[in-house]
Amino acid sequence: MNAPAPIGTAQATPIGGCSTAPVLRERGQHEVFCGLTGIVWLHRKIQDAFFLVVGSRTCAHLIQSAAGVMIFAEPRFATAILDERDLAGIADIDDELDRVVQKLLERRPEIKLLFLVGSCPSEVIKIDLKRAAERQSRLHTPRVRVLSYSGSGIETTFTQGEDACLTSIVQSLQHAVISETKSLIVAGALADVVEDQFGRLFAELGVANVRFLPMRRAADTLAIGPGDVYILAQPFLGDTARALEERGARRIAAPFPLGAEGTTAWLRAIADEFGISRAHFDKVTAARRRRAEQALARYREKIAGKRVFLFPDSQLEIPLARFLSRELGATIVEAGTPYLHRDHLAHDLALLPEGTALSEGQDVDRQLARCMAARPDLTVCGLGLANPLEAQGMTTKWSIELVFTPIQGYEQAGDLAELFARPLTRRARLEV
Numbered sequence: 001m002n003a004p005a006p007i008g009t010a011q012a013t014p015i016g017g018c019s020t021a022p023v024l025r026e027r028g029q030h031e032v033f034c035g036l037t038g039i040v041w042l043h044r045k046i047q048d049a050f051f052l053v054v055g056s057r058t059c060a061h062l063i064q065s066a067a068g069v070m071i072f073a074e075p076r077f078a079t080a081i082l083d084e085r086d087l088a089g090i091a092d093i094d095d096e097l098d099r100v101v102q103k104l105l106e107r108r109p110e111i112k113l114l115f116l117v118g119s120c121p122s123e124v125i126k127i128d129l130k131r132a133a134e135r136q137s138r139l140h141t142p143r144v145r146v147l148s149y150s151g152s153g154i155e156t157t158f159t160q161g162e163d164a165c166l167t168s169i170v171q172s173l174q175h176a177v178i179s180e181t182k183s184l185i186v187a188g189a190l191a192d193v194v195e196d197q198f199g200r201l202f203a204e205l206g207v208a209n210v211r212f213l214p215m216r217r218a219a220d221t222l223a224i225g226p227g228d229v230y231i232l233a234q235p236f237l238g239d240t241a242r243a244l245e246e247r248g249a250r251r252i253a254a255p256f257p258l259g260a261e262g263t264t265a266w267l268r269a270i271a272d273e274f275g276i277s278r279a280h281f282d283k284v285t286a287a288r289r290r291r292a293e294q295a296l297a298r299y300r301e302k303i304a305g306k307r308v309f310l311f312p313d314s315q316l317e318i319p320l321a322r323f324l325s326r327e328l329g330a331t332i333v334e335a336g337t338p339y340l341h342r343d344h345l346a347h348d349l350a351l352l353p354e355g356t357a358l359s360e361g362q363d364v365d366r367q368l369a370r371c372m373a374a375r376p377d378l379t380v381c382g383l384g385l386a387n388p389l390e391a392q393g394m395t396t397k398w399s400i401e402l403v404f405t406p407i408q409g410y411e412q413a414g415d416l417a418e419l420f421a422r423p424l425t426r427r428a429r430l431e432v
């Protein structure tokens with residue numbers, strides 16, 4: 001067996017663990033939310049953006065119930081519902097859309113960035129939203145920029161909506177010429193509190209010119225070009241990564257910043273890229289890392305030895321499996337993911353114990369049968385599977401919570417462990 005590389009060691013292509021492990025590929029019925037779900041966290045992140053879903057009543061219900069009702073502020077999302085008349089092709093959809101956008105922008109002058117978000121209905125798929133967004137941009141420039149992407153359940157799962165949204169942002173940015181000063185782009189929506197913590201760490205390490213994608217305000221957009229580097233903060237950004245590379249930015253490869261170990265390795269990869277000495281890195285990170293390890297130790301005794309099954313849902317599953325096994329001593333029965341991006345997950349795969357069962361895609365009945373046969377101590381899955389599994393006496397964790405909760409970085413390591421420990425504690429109480 002090849003031992004996993006010591007954490008923090010910069011490696012172009014890490015080998016070991018599950019680097020070359022076989023993957024069970026399934027293409028059957030799958031149980032995941034569509035990409036519209038991303039609006040739930042993205043509308044909070046980009047503070048002067050608005051997400052206008054072009055869709056059906058089903059889309060409106062999904063967004064409204066997933067995002068909840070904002071009591072103190074007007075929501076920054078809505079659905080332009082296509083009615084029977086539109087679907088029958090009687091109404092001119094371009095005119096309808098122009099009218100809705102015009103009305104929206106008149107009523108909400110604070111909007112600076114508007115996303116037209118596509119959905120499933122066949123009449124929506126036929127609309128050229130990209131062209132509509134370009135037309136709207138021309139109409140409302142310079143006050144509002146209008147972009148488009150698809151959140152359709154036919155094309156995207158749960159977290160891919162963010163990937164599609166960020167791709168549209170990157171494609172709209174200016175091209176930069178090669179500059180002397182290398183910028184770091186941190187790609188992937190992080191809770192503001194996490195972003196601020198990383199911002200402080202970068203400043204203490206001496207990494208200047210850091211930008212986060214998505215940006216908090218529409219105007220915070222700078223050019224991206226050759227000479228810039230980027231690092232992924234979320235593992236579901238395949239298209240965004242491609243768009244950044246098309247602009248000339250180069251990816252810094254690292255495990256994802258989950259847990260004390262993952263965060264250290266992620267920061268270390270950045271520090272190496274910017275030529276920061278090991279001594280200075282240790283000085284800046286040592287106390288934070290120690291606190292994170294202490295926070296994790298409290299949960300390790302609860303989780304160590306527990307058998308965990310991860311259904312494919314958020315695409316966070318591989319880094320989570322690495323965190324659960326390496327930092328909390330859990331045994332991974334199966335780690336499923338909707339898509340396995342081998343390059344982006346190379347460091348996490350190398351740190352997974354050899355022999356871990358991996359699956360990509362889903363055939364939900366078969367996977368449920370494997371899960372029921374294995375009787376894991378904890379099953380991480382989507383909302384649709386959790387209740388039926390609980391009814392069978394299984395202990396579950398909703399994977400959507402792992403996307404909505406701040407979990408990255410040193411300060412959140414204990415909170416992340418707590419998310420897995422809580423259902424185990426609840427089950428233990430029920431069994432007393």
Ligand code: SF4
Nearest residue numbers: 034059119120152153
């Ligand atoms: S985009 Fe498709 S899957 Fe998502 S809510 Fe609308 S109709 Fe349903």
